[in-house]
Each structure stands twice: as C-alpha cells, then as structure tokens.
Amino acid sequence: MAEALPTTVAAPEERPAAAGPRTFDVRDPATGALVGTYPNHTAAEVDAAVARARAASDWWQQLGFAERARRLDRWRGEIARGASELAALVRAEMGKPRADAQLEIAMAAEHLRWAARNAERVLGPRSVPAGLLTINHAATVEYLPYGVVGVIGPWNYPIFTPLGSLSFALAAGNTVVFKPSEFTPGVGLWLKQAFDRVVPERPVLQTITGLGATGAALCRAGVGKIGFTGSTATGRKVMAACAETLTPVLMECGGKDALVVAPDADVAAAADAAVWGGLSNAGQTCLGVERVYVHRDVYDEFVSRAVTLARSVQAGPGGAIGPITMPRQVEIIRAHIADALARGGRALLGGSDAIDGRYVQPTILIDVPEDSTAVTEETFGPTLTVTRVDSMDEAIDLVNASAYGLGASVFSRRHGPDIARRIRTGNVAINAFVAFATIPSLPLGGIRESGFGRVHGADGLREFTYPHAVTRQRFRSPLPLTTFTRGPRTDALVGRLIGLLHGRA
Known part of the structure; x- marks a missing residue:
C-alpha cells in the first residue's frame, strides 16, 4: 500500500555517499x-x-x-x-x-x-x-x-x-x-x-x-x-x-481505486464500504477508494447515505481518523480539492475549508470532470469523488481509463462477477471493500502504473x-536425437513422428 511521494529512494543519478546527516528525527x-x-x-x-x-x-x-x-x-x-x-x-x-x-x-x-x-x-x-x-x-x-x-x-x-x-x-x-x-x-x-x-x-x-x-x-x-x-x-x-x-x-x-455501484446494489452496504474505503487511515491507502461511479437509478440514495455516514467521521486527536503523515501531502490534497471545485465540482461535505494543519476532514465531491487531478492523480487523503453514470458500461470505461490498475470494488446483487471480469485491475472485491487483500491465499498486486509482481x-x-528445473536420464533413449551419430533412419522416423503427433492439430 503505497506512499504518496518519492521519499524512499534517491534518484538513480544520485550516488549514495557517506556524506550527509548521520541521524534523522521522527516526529509525531x-x-x-x-x-x-x-x-x-x-x-x-x-x-x-x-x-x-x-x-x-x-x-x-x-x-x-x-x-x-x-x-x-x-x-x-x-x-x-x-x-x-x-x-x-x-x-x-x-x-x-x-x-x-x-x-x-x-x-x-x-x-x-x-x-x-x-x-x-x-x-x-x-x-x-x-x-x-x-x-x-x-x-x-x-x-x-x-x-x-x-x-x-x-x-x-x-x-x-x-x-x-x-x-x-x-x-x-x-x-x-x-x-x-x-x-x-x-x-x-x-x-x-x-x-x-x-x-x-x-x-x-x-x-x-x-x-x-x-x-x-x-x-x-x-x-x-x-x-x-x-x-x-x-x-x-x-x-x-x-x-x-x-x-x-x-x-x-x-493506485486510484474505484468503487462501482450498480442499480441492483445494496446501496447501504455500498455507501458504508465507500466511506470506510475512502476515509480510513485518513485516505492514506493505495487500495483506498478515491473514485465512486454510481448508476443514476441509485445515485441520489447513495450520495445521501454516504454524506450522512461521512459526516459522523472526524479527523483530529482522538478522532476516527488521524493526521496526514507526510507534511507535503497536505498541499497535494488541497490542490486536488481546489482543482475539482474550480472545474465545476461541488463539495457536499468538506471542501476547501476541510484542511486544518495536518488534519483533513472528510470531503465528498460531485460533478467533478474526469480530467481533474482529483480524478486522475492519487490524492492520498480522505476525499471521494462521486460520479453519476447511465450504465455499467460507462462505469467500466471510466474505471479503466485510469493510468493505475491496482484494485476496485463492485456492488451488485446479480451482476458482480460480470462487471468485475471487465475491470482491468489486479484485484476486484464484489459486495465488499478490499477483501482480496485480507485473504492470505490470494495474490495481491497491480498492473500498469500500479506496478507488477505479486x-x-x-x-x-x-x-x-x-524456478530450478532438473532432468535425470533414467535409461538410454531408443531414439537418440542429440548426437552426431544419429543416422538417416532416425531422421526419417522423426519426420514421421512430427506428422503423427502434430499434423492433425
């Protein structure tokens, strides 16, 4: 689950020299x-x-x-x-x-x-x-x-x-x-x-x-x-x-993970998953929900439930979510919210005044253009963009338009597997959030800009x-092939075997 800024490894042209501070401090x-x-x-x-x-x-x-x-x-x-x-x-x-x-x-x-x-x-x-x-x-x-x-x-x-x-x-x-x-x-x-x-x-x-x-x-x-x-x-x-x-x-x-809500979804469960997936750990989760695509038939109900749930979540000392860990990330969150609002988006909760020092209050944004940084870039903060769609085809296209491909969630009573199969990410959870990461026997990883390997x-x-492959010859082959003593009869037999074994394929 990813960091939001390149602070872990120096650029390749920078040789790690002995010079520099011998220690560093960690602060709450x-x-x-x-x-x-x-x-x-x-x-x-x-x-x-x-x-x-x-x-x-x-x-x-x-x-x-x-x-x-x-x-x-x-x-x-x-x-x-x-x-x-x-x-x-x-x-x-x-x-x-x-x-x-x-x-x-x-x-x-x-x-x-x-x-x-x-x-x-x-x-x-x-x-x-x-x-x-x-x-x-x-x-x-x-x-x-x-x-x-x-x-x-x-x-x-x-x-x-x-x-x-x-x-x-x-x-x-x-x-x-x-x-x-x-x-x-x-x-x-x-x-x-x-x-x-x-x-x-x-x-x-x-x-x-x-x-x-x-x-x-x-x-x-x-x-x-x-x-x-x-x-x-x-x-x-x-x-x-x-x-x-x-x-x-x-x-x-x-990641820039999405949650899809179909018209036959359990809307209450979907809203609960979106709020937890987007706000827990102050949104500092690469598998966290940052984008939500909701079918128009259930859009109003979903938004109402999500805003009600999120309003009860507070960031602060003793709150349900803690501070933003990296100081520089606060400015990224601020910039994403500002871009969404400047491009015609609306804040149903939080917004431009949601940030107080290192704490960011839950923010739910609607009507945000798909080319806004709040939709295209990893925010790593407690924000959600919620978008109305006319069909699941449209939702799938918007999910797949991201440069990332880590995880996704799908809420649908009848069509979850069909929708999940069409989403191009390494992992998909149906009618739950991030279940694939909690099951030890399942591989976890992404595609495209979310990485590779599992x-x-x-x-x-x-x-x-x-992988280490070993062969052991148990007896001499009746048909020795890898030798210069191989004769014309062997070559002819190999030719016939090719036809018998593979000619009808």
Whole structure:
C-alpha cells in the first residue's frame, strides 16, 4: 500500500555517499513531538548488512521448510504478544489510531501464518511429465531462494505491507535486509528485534534505517531481488537503480481505486464500504477508494447515505481518523480539492475549508470532470469523488481509463462477477471493500502504473524464488536425437513422428 511521494529512494543519478546527516528525527505528525532519532545508514553500512545476510543465507536455507516455519510461527507469537506496544508505536510514528493499527497487526499475522505453513507445498520439488520424445528422462522442478532479498517498505501500513514481503521471502528461504520508511523506522526495528528473539543464531533479518540514499544503496548492494512498496514515482527510481545490476524487482505502487455501484446494489452496504474505503487511515491507502461511479437509478440514495455516514467521521486527536503523515501531502490534497471545485465540482461535505494543519476532514465531491487531478492523480487523503453514470458500461470505461490498475470494488446483487471480469485491475472485491487483500491465499498486486509482481498467496511465495528445473536420464533413449551419430533412419522416423503427433492439430 503505497506512499504518496518519492521519499524512499534517491534518484538513480544520485550516488549514495557517506556524506550527509548521520541521524534523522521522527516526529509525531499530530503533535510534532520527537518520537525517536535513528541512524542514516551509509552505502558502506548497507553493503556490510547485505554481506552479513549473504553469510547467513546458507544456514537459513538449510534449516528446511519445517524448521523455518517453526521459527516464523514463534515470530508471529512475539508480534501478537507485543501487539499493544507495536500499535502504540505505529500511532506515534505515523498517526494511525491504535485500534486501526491493531487491525493491521491481525491481518499481518494471518499472512505470516499462511506463508509459514504453505511454503513447502508451493515451493518444494515436484515431478512434471517429461513428454513422449523425452520419455527416458525424469523431470522435476522446485523453487529456490535468491539468497538475500532487499525489502523497501512504506509508512502508511508499516506492519501489514512489509510483512507481505518479509514473511514470504523468509519462508522461501531467503535472508532479508529491510529498509522501512523514514517515517516509521521504529516499527521496522521493532519487527527485527522480535525476530531476533526467535532466530538469535544468525542475522537472518536485518533492518537498516535512513533517507533516500539508504534505499538507493540497498538497490545497488547486490541483493538477489528488491521488493518495493511505495509511490509510482519512487518505483521508477528503484527500477532505474536496480537496472544498473539487473537486479529483479517486485513493484507495489500507487493506485486510484474505484468503487462501482450498480442499480441492483445494496446501496447501504455500498455507501458504508465507500466511506470506510475512502476515509480510513485518513485516505492514506493505495487500495483506498478515491473514485465512486454510481448508476443514476441509485445515485441520489447513495450520495445521501454516504454524506450522512461521512459526516459522523472526524479527523483530529482522538478522532476516527488521524493526521496526514507526510507534511507535503497536505498541499497535494488541497490542490486536488481546489482543482475539482474550480472545474465545476461541488463539495457536499468538506471542501476547501476541510484542511486544518495536518488534519483533513472528510470531503465528498460531485460533478467533478474526469480530467481533474482529483480524478486522475492519487490524492492520498480522505476525499471521494462521486460520479453519476447511465450504465455499467460507462462505469467500466471510466474505471479503466485510469493510468493505475491496482484494485476496485463492485456492488451488485446479480451482476458482480460480470462487471468485475471487465475491470482491468489486479484485484476486484464484489459486495465488499478490499477483501482480496485480507485473504492470505490470494495474490495481491497491480498492473500498469500500479506496478507488477505479486505478494501473498502462492504467487507471493514464488516471487522471492527462481524456478530450478532438473532432468535425470533414467535409461538410454531408443531414439537418440542429440548426437552426431544419429543416422538417416532416425531422421526419417522423426519426420514421421512430427506428422503423427502434430499434423492433425
């Protein structure tokens, strides 16, 4: 779930030098109080962490799936027992209400359990058919770890999102060097310290902290793969840095997700999902609802219900939603609202006066042109644009017009699957919001500017491995093909076999 601004990795032309501040501060976005001071790790320190991880990788891989699963289960226990402390740290560093942070921990624990218990089934060796021409061979495939994986995490879901990479990479047999966002480094260190208590023998999971240059250094440090979550703009910089060494990347980038309301929808449920999906975490969710397309038959009812629900949600100390974590994002939210209103849009709730310091009150906008920045760009704030459509065909066309392709929600009693199948995103939830992200066995990821690759599920485990194919000749072939001693009779027989096996296709 993405960051909104390119703050995690330095531009590829910027060499991560040792010069610069040795530490950086993290401040509570609600109060400005100092939460902690952390090292700004240099390229040399990042290289040293990767070297330690590489030295530990054989030991971790040779523990085997069962022992790794036992260690990961114990790590899950450490996280669960420390959930209250961890949730308080999330609230202090990025402003999320503690209850929402605990929900994030609960979802992360489910995915950690799934990865530990399914890694062997998904990745272990299995036999595959060899085919008629190579019947004398046995063929197997298994998925082997890269060795060391680098993970660059976001601040908006600093537990759930990085654990989608950390737990799956570790379960697959990799060691990991984790660079959390500079807004939530304490959460990353907490997770690493909890892991050290169950795997004290080797530096299997390490956390490095720092600003953009630290992330760039990790991209260039020779890891087997980078798992990145953040904004699309930052993702481009990560890819450019990784391209220098042909390091493969997993890209979980931004979104501009839509919710579609059909004429046969449960309108009350759709409004509730839109308000939660758009406003929770102060809208700082790449899978969050930012656009809503509602059939004209139920438009008025939907708008009335959504405004009523959203009016009860307050941003502020002790409120249902917290502050905007990144100071610069406030100006982006302000600009998107201003553009929508200047282009003929109307605010039924909130609007130009919704912003007070780092807090943004819920804002619902209607009649916003589709080329407004409030519709085309990721806002990452507690705002919704609601658009009336004449048909589901029109709604689908508008959803698919976005440059992003992360997720979507569809509300329809009878036609949900048909509508969902036509939406070009990596994930769709029918009659619910974001259910696909909470189910551990499902892959999660986007297309187009929302990135590529997948976390979660079997695809998420394979993402941190490479397929290793092995053949073993069991007996000499009665039809030797790959030899210069092959004679004319063999060639003629091959010609006849081509016709018999494939000529009628």
